[in-house]
Amino acid sequence: MANVIVVRGKAGVGKTTLAKALGKRLNTMVVHKDDIYDSVAVFLTDRNARNQICFDVLHQLLQSALSCEADIIIDFGHNHLDDVEQLKSWVEAQNGVLKPILCVCEDETVWAARLDARKANPSPNQVLTDVQALKEHYAKMRTGVLPGELVLDTTTDDNTLVERVIAYVQSRRT
Template sequence: MSKVILIRGKAGTGKSTLSKALGKKLNVMILHKDDIYDTVAAFINNHGDRNKICFDLLHKILISSLNSRVDIIIDFGYNNLDDVEKVKTWVEQHDGEWKSIMCTCDDKVWAERLNQRKSNPLPNQLLTDVEDLKKHYSNVRTGILEEELVLDTSLDINHLVNQAVNYIIKK
């Protein structure tokens, strides 16, 4: 049975940093939504179309991973609980084991991280202001899934990775 490990959270909350460290520790492939989005941005101007391509590719890669019985870490924002619940259900219906980790941090750390992006934002970093992001997320049904691990990414990365590993290997 494959494990599908979702690292999710709002933009700038440390998803990619955590997923890279976790992937290295577990020797598991990571699929970063931002890598797909940034690559597609050179060819497609519309944000909605870029996101659709990202999610369509995610679906195809998840099918391959589940069929091959390979574990995978997916670093995708997935802030809308409706979307997360759909993917979780789909993975479990396809004999995958689902683990979800929500990345959070306090507003001060979040603002500092976003401020660092302002000077040279990547195509996927459309919003780099905390207040703009709060407004953006106010229209989304957010929250924590049952049995989801919540990590404050302002803490030491080694501590976070150890917490994540313990959560992932726990049945």
């Protein structure tokens, strides 16, 4: 049975940093949604089309991983709680186990600094780089925590976060 570890959360909270450190530690493939999006952005200007391609590619990669019972880490916002619930149902229907991890940045000063660092050279997917604009953006959607989901404050050092994720993944077999 394959584990699908989804590292999710708002823009700039540290998802990618955590996913990379976790992938390295677990020797597990990490798929970054933003890498797909940014690659497609060279060819398409329509954001909806870019996002649809990202979803389609991620779905195919997940299907491949699950069919050969390979663990995979997905670095993807998945801030719409409905989307995460649908993903969980789909993964379970494929005989996989979803291990959701919600990254938050409790220190708004740290979060703002991370977003400010992006302003100098934002990638195509990094449209919003202001805390207030992001709060307004996220206020329009149904967000929240899945039952049993691990919530991590990414102001904690990476090694501690990775250890907590490993303990969570190993303790949650179903």
